[in-house]
Amino acid sequence: MRANLPDFYYLTHFHEFLSHLKTKSADLLRETDRTFLNAFQALAKEQQALVVRLVNRSQPWVRRASLNYSELTNWKGALSVLEQQQWVVTASATLTSSKLQSFLHTLTKAELQRIYVEVSSSNSRNLPFSAAKAHWIAACQALTLNQLQSAAITSEFVALADPVAARIRYLLFIYFGRTETDFKQFSLRDLGIRPTHEEAHVNSESLLRFETIEAAESALYYSELRQQLADSTLALAAFDDIDTWPTPIGPRAERLALSCRFRWGEAIKDSDPALACDVWEATAHPKAQEQAVRLLYQCGEQERAIALAEAIIRDPLDDSLALFAEDFVARKVGGKRTSILTDLLRDALPEIPVDEAYRGNVEQGVVAWHERHGAHCFHGENNVWRALFALYFWSELMESPQGGFVSEFDRTPRLLQTGEFYAVMQTEIEQQLQYFSQSQQAFRHIQKQFTVHYGRVTNLFHWHSDLLRQLTVLMQAPAPALENHLRAMCKDYFAFTDGYPDLLGKRANGFFLEEVKAPGDQLRRNQARMIQHLRAIGFTVGIRPILWQIDSEQPYVVIDVETTGGGRDYHRITEVAVVRIEQGEIVAQWSQLINPERRIPHAITQLTGISNEMVADAPLFAEQVDTFLALCEGAIFVAHNVNFDYGFIRREFERLGRTFRMPKLCTVQLARKHLAKLSSYRLSALCEAYDIDLTNHHRALADARATAELFLLIQSHRLGSQTAP
Numbered sequence: 148m149r150a151n152l153p154d155f156y157y158l159t160h161f162h163e164f165l166s167h168l169k170t171k172s173a174d175l176l177r178e179t180d181r182t183f184l185n186a187f188q189a190l191a192k193e194q195q196a197l198v199v200r201l202v203n204r205s206q207p208w209v210r211r212a213s214l215n216y217s218e219l220t221n222w223k224g225a226l227s228v229l230e231q232q233q234w235v236v237t238a239s240a241t242l243t244s245s246k247l248q249s250f251l252h253t254l255t256k257a258e259l260q261r262i263y264v265e266v267s268s269s270n271s272r273n274l275p276f277s278a279a280k281a282h283w284i285a286a287c288q289a290l291t292l293n294q295l296q297s298a299a300i301t302s303e304f305v306a307l308a309d310p311v312a313a314r315i316r317y318l319l320f321i322y323f324g325r326t327e328t329d330f331k332q333f334s335l336r337d338l339g340i341r342p343t344h345e346e347a348h349v350n351s352e353s354l355l356r357f358e359t360i361e362a363a364e365s366a367l368y369y370s371e372l373r374q375q376l377a378d379s380t381l382a383l384a385a386f387d388d389i390d391t392w393p394t395p396i397g398p399r400a401e402r403l404a405l406s407c408r409f410r411w412g413e414a415i416k417d418s419d420p421a422l423a424c425d426v427w428e429a430t431a432h433p434k435a436q437e438q439a440v441r442l443l444y445q446c447g448e449q450e451r452a453i454a455l456a457e458a459i460i461r462d463p464l465d466d467s468l469a470l471f472a473e474d475f476v477a478r479k480v481g482g483k484r485t486s487i488l489t490d491l492l493r494d495a496l497p498e499i500p501v502d503e504a505y506r507g508n509v510e511q512g513v514v515a516w517h518e519r520h521g522a523h524c525f526h527g528e529n530n531v532w533r534a535l536f537a538l539y540f541w542s543e544l545m546e547s548p549q550g551g552f553v554s555e556f557d558r559t560p561r562l563l564q565t566g567e568f569y570a571v572m573q574t575e576i577e578q579q580l581q582y583f584s585q586s587q588q589a590f591r592h593i594q595k596q597f598t599v600h601y602g603r604v605t606n607l608f609h610w611h612s613d614l615l616r617q618l619t620v621l622m623q624a625p626a627p628a629l630e631n632h633l634r635a636m637c638k639d640y641f642a643f644t645d646g647y648p649d650l651l652g653k654r655a656n657g658f659f660l661e662e663v664k665a666p667g668d669q670l671r672r673n674q675a676r677m678i679q680h681l682r683a684i685g686f687t688v689g690i691r692p693i694l695w696q697i698d699s700e701q702p703y704v705v706i707d708v709e710t711t712g713g714g715r716d717y718h719r720i721t722e723v724a725v726v727r728i729e730q731g732e733i734v735a736q737w738s739q740l741i742n743p744e745r746r747i748p749h750a751i752t753q754l755t756g757i758s759n760e761m762v763a764d765a766p767l768f769a770e771q772v773d774t775f776l777a778l779c780e781g782a783i784f785v786a787h788n789v790n791f792d793y794g795f796i797r798r799e800f801e802r803l804g805r806t807f808r809m810p811k812l813c814t815v816q817l818a819r820k821h822l823a824k825l826s827s828y829r830l831s832a833l834c835e836a837y838d839i840d841l842t843n844h845h846r847a848l849a850d851a852r853a854t855a856e857l858f859l860l861i862q863s864h865r866l867g868s869q870t871a872p
Contacts, residue, residue: 151338152334152337152338153253154218154339155192155196155218156330157196157200157203157305157330157333157334158195158196158199159465160330160333160334161195161199161202161330161719162560163333164185164318164322164330164333164793165184165337167322167554168318168321168322169184170182170720171355171553172321172322172356172553172684173323173353173356174355174360175355175356175357175359175360175363176360176567177360179314180314180317180318182225183311183314184308190228190229190234191225191228193220193221193222193224193225193835194225194228194229194234194587195471196216196218196219197214197219197222197225197226197235198229198234198235198311198769199304199330199682200214200216200316200331201214201307202227202307202778203329203330203331203870204329204332205329205695206314206457207246207306207307208249208250208253208255208304208305208306209304209305209306210303210304211226211303212303213303213354215794223404225394225823226305226394226638230305232255232311234304234307234308234311234400235301235306235307235308235310235311235441236305236308236338237301237303237304237306238296238301238304238305238306238559239296239297239298239301239302239371241295241306241308241309242295242296242301243292245604246496247288247292247295248288250301250304251284251287251288252284253304255280255793256283256564258300259280259284259287260276260283260301261298261300262287262295262298263283263286263290265298265299265300266290266294266295266297266602267290267294268285271424271616276410276493278607278833279862281655283591287683295552304863311457312325312478315623315721316367316371317363319368320363320367320370321356321357322554322670323461323554323556323557324356324553324554324557324564325370326367326370326371326374331688332556336555337409337555338591341556343555343556343604344531344545344555344556344557344603344604345587353776353840354551354553354561354762355375355553356561357397357399359396359397359398361396361482362397362399362400363397364396364772365393365395365396365397365471366395366397366399366400366402366403367705367811368393368444369395369403369404369406369407370399370721372392372403372405372412372775373403373406373407373651375555376407376410376411376414377410380629383497383613384605385611389411389426389708392404392647398565399564399565405430405431405432405435406432407667408426408427408430408432408435409430409432409434409435409438409623410428410590411426412426412427412430412435412438416438416666419443420444420445423442424439424442424443424446424448424725425440427439428443428455431464431653433464433465433467433468436455436459436464436468436523437468437471438457439452439474440452440455440456440459440472440475443455444479447479449479449833452475453475453476453479454482454726455815456475456476456479457476458474459471460472460473460476461757465642466642466662466676466679466680467672467673470487470672470675470676471672473614474486474487481612487675488670488672488675490671491670491678492664492670492673492690492692493602494567494690495664495689495690495691495692496661496690496692498692498693498694499513499516499691499692499693499698500693500694500695500696500697501516501695501696501698501700502505502695502696502698502701502783502810502812503695503812504783504810505810506810508810509665509693510528510649510650510663510664510734511526511810512693513649513650513661513663513691513693514526515701515781516651516698517650517652517654518781518830519700519781520654521655522652522654522655522659523652523654524620524650524651524652525616525617525620525650525651525652526649526650527612527617527621527647527649527651528647528649529644529645529646529647530608530609530614531608531614531617531618531621531647531649531651532621532632532643532690532850533607533608533624533644534607534608534609534614534617534618534750535593535609535618535629535633536620536633536636536637537608538593538596538597538600538605538618538841539579539589539592539593539596539633540572540579540633540637541578541596543568543572543575543576543579543733544562544563544568544607545560545605546808547562547572547575549562549571549572549720550562550568550572550596552569558606559607560607563640564638565729566639566640566641568637568638568640569634569637569638572637576634576637578635579592579837583627583629583630584626589626589629590624591618591747592624593618594615597614597615597618602625602766605791608745617651620651620652622654622660623653624629624651624686625658625685625686627684627685628681628684628685628686631683631684631685632680632684632825633684633844635680635684643677644671644677645650645673645677646671646674647660647677648661648662648677648678648688649659649662649663649715650662650663650680650691653688653704657687658686659687659688659689660681660686660687660688660689661688661689661690662674662689662690662691662706663691663693664690664692664693665692665693665695666692666693666694666695668847670690672780676691681872685767693737694741694842696854697862697865697866699731700772701782701783702727702728702783703727703728703729703782703783703785703812703858704725704726704727704728704729704778704781704782704783704784704785704857705725705726705727705777705786705851705852705854705855706724706725706726706779706783706784706785706792706793706796706851707723707724707725707786707787707792707847707848707850707851707854708720708722708724708792708847709721709722709723709757709794709846709847710743710751710794711712711743711745711746711747711751712751713791714749715794715798716744717800718745718795719743719744719745719768719799720736720743720768720795720796720799721740721741721743721747721751721757721762722739722740722741722755722756722782722846722847723738723739723741723768723771723775723796723847724736724737724738724777724847724848724850724851724852725775725778725851726735726851726854727737727778727782727850728855729857730860733855736848736851736852737774737778738847738848738851739765739766740761740762740765741762741768742762742763742765742766743762743764743765744767744768746759747759747762754845755843755846755847756846757842768799769799769803772800772803772805774842779809782809783811783812784809784810784812785811785812785813785814785828785854785855785858785859786813786814786854787809787813787814787815787850787854788813788814789814789815790813793809793811812858814830814854814857814858814861815828817858817861817865818833818857818861821861821864821865821868822837822860822864822868823836830844830850830853830854830857831844831855834857837857837860839853839856839860840852840856841851841856841861
């Protein structure tokens with residue numbers, strides 16, 4: 148990374164960061180912050196550089212010797228000044244019990260052994276030197292703090308002083324809006340690895356991430372606490388008294404505090420389930436209340452659990468929690484034997500057959516089935532809905548004076564982060580939603596936004612070449628349903644970011660959505676919640692189960708390529724053949740010599756009979772792409788040793804800057820599974836065993852025709868196995 152960045156790039160980044168804070172976040176700085184910034188500015192350049200280097204290190208404790216950076220002419224002198232001015236401290240002087248864990252994990256096994264041998268009594272040394280590092284850490288933890296501080300190695304490690312580290316953590320938090328620990332985002336930006344928002348999207352006003360200093364500090368406290376609570380051991384040791392937590396200030400801190408209460412309950416539920424239940428029941432957090440109901444019931448407090456579930460039904464925190472509570476009460480009180488999820492699956496659409504070539508991509512198999520039955524269909528899932536929302540309200544989300552982004556590194560528009568989008572922008576949102584009274588006007592608005600903003604940085608959805616076509620289909624849904632759903636997303640965006648049905652499509656009788664389920668797949672609660680919501684506001688939504696079976700209407704294309712050699716990154720195609728099969732019959736065949744734009748080795752000519760003279764005037768693969776794709780439309784790619792032929796075809800498309808993707812089947816694997824056991828499964832051996840004509844072997848069309856005959860034979864065995872009782 149450094150080879151592509153100038154000397155002191157990290158210091159330049161830090162000064163850029165400080166400039167932003169002084170100009171756009173000044174109202175969130177206390178006098179202690181201003182004093183810190185002024186003191187930093189007063190340091191010499193190499194002293195500043197060392198401070199930033201320490202900030203960017205992954206561990207708080209750093210070996211002195213590792214600070215010998217090439218751009219620093221007097222790193223020892225700079226470090227000495229920083230120690231004198233209490234910017235930096237040594238482990239020997241400041242190591243405490245709370246810092247012990249991080250310090251010991253910084254050390255190597257040899258360094259841990261060195262400490263233990265130096266300060267422990269000889270009669271207590273019973274740990275073999277071959278023991279794992281974890282055992283040496285445990286042994287050192289058993290030593291007293293005074294013993295550890297006296298170890299010579301502690302003077303070799305330094306860290307930022309606590310007040311310095313605390314100030315930097317706060318400044319990073321109000322800049323990034325999350326608990327970042329370093330400035331690597333700036334480096335990734337300059338290297339072109341991390342795209343950032345354009346300047347037009349970063350609010351030019353002094354838009355604060357928090358309303359007050361107190362709100363910012365409170366949010367930081369609970370953000371760091373939530374990270375610490377992810378370690379249940381640390382939670383039990385350090386946070387037993389939940390009542391000592393400060394009152395959260397501001398909506399961000401309030402949400403984080405609720406999450407902390409949930410995580411705290413997770414940490415103590417095994418040791419003190421009653422206390423966990425009490426905390427969760429009193430916490431306005433969906434996961435906490437659900438877990439309270441479950442744990443109460445498990446602990447024998449059935450009446451209390453049912454009463455809490457009924458209270459949730461009357462006033463749920465979100466739709467997913469309501470779904471859980473309704474299901475719980477129906478089963479525990481009403482005696483209902485099946486869950487809502489099971490009921491939805493039982494009410495599914497008729498099963499359809501999908502070829503096993505689509506394993507791992509079952510949605511595309513169902514898309515192909517719909518296309519064969521006259522529907523226009525896409526696998527869109529969550530992304531297309533997020534794109535519809537973001538594009539429809541692009542100006543309000545990204546460019547409004549009240550919204551946009553505080554810094555170029557922000558991932559989510561500010562008003563979505565705070566949950567205030569609808570409250571702040573209600574007038575503008577409702578004005579935009581009026582376009583749905585004239586659906587073409589709404590679609591033209593989407594088209595314009597897509598064209599103007601295509602490729603801009605956003606984490607709300609993923610840009611891709613088919614997105615506008617998917618949006619075109621989605622915009623054919625009933626206008627009132629789209630309007631109501633977009634309004635719901637404006638009011639509570641994060642409740643509607645996932646769980647959408649896999650497919651969206653248009654057929655003769657209208658727009659439809661389908662959730663695809665392969666054998667053994669379960670319906671998740673967020674999917675059930677979304678299906679219920681979409682149905683309630685006017686969408687046609689179904690659950691489509693599939694069977695792994697041969698569909699008589701599924702086309703196949705048997706493909707063979709001849710090449711200049713075996714490696715597809717260097718060698719090229721010299722001949723390609725396609726044999727198309729529909730309804731169990733060969734309906735088309737095509738072959739073409741291809742100019743490989745490189746010489747054919749003599750050994751390959753002897754094998755295939757294709758010479759350099761034969762391909763000298765042949766077309767390039769690029770000139771035959773449209774013909775090839777037309778023959779392959781809607782089909783499954785079949786070949787003998789399929790990865791060889793498929794890999795060469797895909798590589799040719801990559802050279803054209805295009806993507807090639809088809810479901811595929813291998814006749815070698817299928818023959819091993821469905822035909823008699825043979826000593827060899829080479830194409831020539833199989834053709835000899837089953838009396839299939841293979842003349843002119845190693846020419847593409849001859850091999851493709853023989854493979855097609857072999858595939859039809861295998862298909863008859865596959866059909867027999869799926870219909871057998």
